[in-house]
Amino acid sequence: MTARQRLLQVLGTPLGLLAIIGCFTLLFFTLFAPVIWGEEARMTNTDRILEPPSDEHIFGTDGSGRDIFKRTLVATQLSVVMALAATAAGVLGGIILGLLPLITGGRGGRYIVAGINIGVAFPGLLLAIAFSVILGESGLAAALAIAIAMMPNYGRLTHNLAASVWGRDFISAARVLGVPTWKIVARHVLPNVRDPLIVNAAMTAGNALVAFAGLSFLGLGIQVPQYDWGRLLNEGVSRIFVTPAPALVPGVAIILAGLTFVLLGEVLGKVLTPDTHRSLLSRIRQRKNLPDTTATSDEADVNEESVLSVRNLHVAAPADKTNWRPLVEGVSFDVAPGEIVGMVGESGSGKSLTLMSVAGLIESPLHVSADAAYFDGEHLKLQPDGHPSALDKHFGQKLAMVFQDPMSSLNPALQVGTQVAEPGMLHLGMSRKEAKDAAITRLNDVRIPEAERRFNQYPHEYSGGMRQRAMIAGGLMGKPSLILADEPTTALDVTVQAEILNLLRGINEAEGTAIMFVSHDIAVVTSLCTRVLVMYRGHLVEDISSADLRNGLAQHPYTKALMETVPTMESPRDRPMASIPDDADFSSGNSSDAETAPEESMR
Amino acid sequence: MSVTPTSTDMTKSAGGKAQGWNQNPWVSYLLRRGMYFVVSMFVLVSLSFLLVQLIPGDPARISAGEAAPAELVEQRRTELGLDRPVIIQYLAFWGGLFTGDLGESITSRMPVIDVIMTRAPATLEIALIAVALTLVTSICLGLLFGALTRGDKRPGTEVGFTGATGILGVIPEFLAGIILVYFFAVNLDLVPVAGRSDFSSYILPVVALALGSTAGLTRIVRAEALNVLRQDYVRTARAKRMNPVRLYGRHVLPNLLTSTLTISGMMLGSMIAGTVLVENIFAWPGLGGTIVESIQGKDYPLVQGIIIFYGSLVLLINLIVDIVLITIDPRTALDKS
Numbered sequence: 001m002t003a004r005q006r007l008l009q010v011l012g013t014p015l016g017l018l019a020i021i022g023c024f025t026l027l028f029f030t031l032f033a034p035v036i037w038g039e040e041a042r043m044t045n046t047d048r049i050l051e052p053p054s055d056e057h058i059f060g061t062d063g064s065g066r067d068i069f070k071r072t073l074v075a076t077q078l079s080v081v082m083a084l085a086a087t088a089a090g091v092l093g094g095i096i097l098g099l100l101p102l103i104t105g106g107r108g109g110r111y112i113v114a115g116i117n118i119g120v121a122f123p124g125l126l127l128a129i130a131f132s133v134i135l136g137e138s139g140l141a142a143a144l145a146i147a148i149a150m151m152p153n154y155g156r157l158t159h160n161l162a163a164s165v166w167g168r169d170f171i172s173a174a175r176v177l178g179v180p181t182w183k184i185v186a187r188h189v190l191p192n193v194r195d196p197l198i199v200n201a202a203m204t205a206g207n208a209l210v211a212f213a214g215l216s217f218l219g220l221g222i223q224v225p226q227y228d229w230g231r232l233l234n235e236g237v238s239r240i241f242v243t244p245a246p247a248l249v250p251g252v253a254i255i256l257a258g259l260t261f262v263l264l265g266e267v268l269g270k271v272l273t274p275d276t277h278r279s280l281l282s283r284i285r286q287r288k289n290l291p292d293t294t295a296t297s298d299e300a301d302v303n304e305e306s307v308l309s310v311r312n313l314h315v316a317a318p319a320d321k322t323n324w325r326p327l328v329e330g331v332s333f334d335v336a337p338g339e340i341v342g343m344v345g346e347s348g349s350g351k352s353l354t355l356m357s358v359a360g361l362i363e364s365p366l367h368v369s370a371d372a373a374y375f376d377g378e379h380l381k382l383q384p385d386g387h388p389s390a391l392d393k394h395f396g397q398k399l400a401m402v403f404q405d406p407m408s409s410l411n412p413a414l415q416v417g418t419q420v421a422e423p424g425m426l427h428l429g430m431s432r433k434e435a436k437d438a439a440i441t442r443l444n445d446v447r448i449p450e451a452e453r454r455f456n457q458y459p460h461e462y463s464g465g466m467r468q469r470a471m472i473a474g475g476l477m478g479k480p481s482l483i484l485a486d487e488p489t490t491a492l493d494v495t496v497q498a499e500i501l502n503l504l505r506g507i508n509e510a511e512g513t514a515i516m517f518v519s520h521d522i523a524v525v526t527s528l529c530t531r532v533l534v535m536y537r538g539h540l541v542e543d544i545s546s547a548d549l550r551n552g553l554a555q556h557p558y559t560k561a562l563m564e565t566v567p568t569m570e571s572p573r574d575r576p577m578a579s580i581p582d583d584a585d586f587s588s589g590n591s592s593d594a595e596t597a598p599e600e601s602m603r
Numbered sequence: 604m605s606v607t608p609t610s611t612d613m614t615k616s617a618g619g620k621a622q623g624w625n626q627n628p629w630v631s632y633l634l635r636r637g638m639y640f641v642v643s644m645f646v647l648v649s650l651s652f653l654l655v656q657l658i659p660g661d662p663a664r665i666s667a668g669e670a671a672p673a674e675l676v677e678q679r680r681t682e683l684g685l686d687r688p689v690i691i692q693y694l695a696f697w698g699g700l701f702t703g704d705l706g707e708s709i710t711s712r713m714p715v716i717d718v719i720m721t722r723a724p725a726t727l728e729i730a731l732i733a734v735a736l737t738l739v740t741s742i743c744l745g746l747l748f749g750a751l752t753r754g755d756k757r758p759g760t761e762v763g764f765t766g767a768t769g770i771l772g773v774i775p776e777f778l779a780g781i782i783l784v785y786f787f788a789v790n791l792d793l794v795p796v797a798g799r800s801d802f803s804s805y806i807l808p809v810v811a812l813a814l815g816s817t818a819g820l821t822r823i824v825r826a827e828a829l830n831v832l833r834q835d836y837v838r839t840a841r842a843k844r845m846n847p848v849r850l851y852g853r854h855v856l857p858n859l860l861t862s863t864l865t866i867s868g869m870m871l872g873s874m875i876a877g878t879v880l881v882e883n884i885f886a887w888p889g890l891g892g893t894i895v896e897s898i899q900g901k902d903y904p905l906v907q908g909i910i911i912f913y914g915s916l917v918l919l920i921n922l923i924v925d926i927v928l929i930t931i932d933p934r935t936a937l938d939k940s
Contacts, residue, residue: 220895259773401842411858471839
């Protein structure tokens, strides 16, 4: 989408319309208000001082009998022009200040950056007040003071943007070619940082307008007989007990003008920087007609011998205003006690989603539904949003979860020990002390060295493998009958992978804990698991024992292709390794259930 | 169970006991941050000294008035110390600062330090109350609305939130003050119109000062909260099935505070400057009225003193924010070293 198309699109939204109306109104009053009402607004009438609103004077009159509304309209010109002048000067100065370190380079450049950083620490209004000491009290002095006060902030923005462009290849190429630095900055850097600078300038103009009104209000800006909104406010506020209009009308004008600049900035931001986020409006319009899943809730359907039994699980995501896109369709499976079940499939096949919906961790906007679910002797009622609330009390006791990336799955702001001990306090009724002792024991069990000391460390002080083991230790605080593991070794290097696999296998053998292990690595799965579930494009296409899989008894073409990709000692070395092409399609027929799928999907 | 840890277990340890004090990341961070504070103070004092030097024309003439006779101008020049060489003036300025002597107000003949000491408490009160109110309110509200609208839920609430905070955010403190005075003091007569007396007289100045910043900061906190709620470790916390208070208070909030405080540092600084405007509306007996009067009255020693006061208050708040930051989350601040 080009910027022009985006502009047309944004102008069609309520936001864009408001911005357009605001800008044109502001422009109109700035250009023409003094010509049209200038004379009337100047006329004093001592007979009609501080009159309430009437037909003749919409908002009444001020202390000299002048029409408040017309004076406010006329004041638009001075207020807006001064704000824009200050912004133009401040932005220009800021850009020069921000680019200067690149041009001078070296020590001088670093001093300028340090200077900018110190300048940024001081609030703009304070700087503007300070500079008005030097420049005296007048409109121009106030505008200049605001411009100077704005420079450090804008300079820092420019410098940050420019510095990020400075490292790119085309800049290096130009420097190698001997193009003068100032020319590189003007020709290559500036065009690449232009858009965010424009967006920010619009917002800055709004701030300048408010700041200028503030200075005038204090008596440090526009002086009588001239008047801007701030000056009108200054005159009006002393009479607020008699009548509020002289203060409130220019006040509202300042707010509306400030809003216009903010809206302008928003619109420019949307036009200049493509945003993939769904708009609020489309989300409101989206009707919540949930995906149609044939709900034949029959609890007897589940296998009560299993630790976990799930029937006809669906996960869907909103596709557009009314439709849902299925991500997982009609998946049913069982996990027997003490069994290690692997779930394999390519990225996006729905294997992780399946696991997450079992754990009740799927969040809006995704939607989960299932006919029946059963965990360790209990039928689970799914709430309308697909959350298996009955499972909540089992977490930390009979059910544990291990996530994919141990780097991001532990909370960086909490001590690892606290996170390991937490389930003990939450679900097992342990005191803080008991939970800590238990956690240290578990950390020892998963072979964290010096567990006592490491209890108090933060995740960033742990290695990747140790974090994953700490995560498993947290799951072992209770006595889980099932561990759900979502690609627990994917983010780890190979030697650490083996450690984690051995740990899981050890837990399984020692405690008889069933494990559901999701991975895209079929080699890992076949070596660890007793049974393998194969996911393909949201469907469960194969449910096979590891032994059968290793012996080449896979039935579904995708499973076969997947097994081909695993190199063995006998793989021919003169041919390239087998791979599954991107455009391969194995989805023949509607193989939605593993029980019936193999026969249908043959050939 | 003794298993030799593999090489990957040898993690970098932050702040081991064997390290020297200058290697300790805390010490080196505090040193660097302290240096920055000292340099900024130096710039602040030098700039406020330069304010008078940079006035175009003759500061003594401007201060004494256009029509003043020549001997009065010369007398004013001596009073301001402008008859001495610039470098001597500069050193004397620093010397005075260290001995607590900021000169004498030209209009009131009172020592500048006394004027500041008598009027600063009123300014500090509303500034600090408003800063605390802003931080607490925006963190609570931002977290609440972040939780309510996470995962694209409740788009209607989101529209209301964005609209309301957007409009409140553009109302500058002086307008908020005027509007509040009109409705709550003049119309409803609930609180005093101006001046500093009992508790109720604090309400309007503090709210006027905090309103716009709170709206802006709440938006930022909500955006940060949505960002934190998307993180994997929040999913881990959800998997542990804890009550919302613990989830948001213990797992989300600490991660939120770091980024929020980083951003809010600058915002709190501009609230300090905002007290000038608010004090002028409410006739608050702080330094805000004094600085405007002294600028208009060309009372340069007083202006310089007050500017140093405001500037160092801002720098001090930034310093405190940064120190609070590394206490909450040592990783972010210390990793930079």
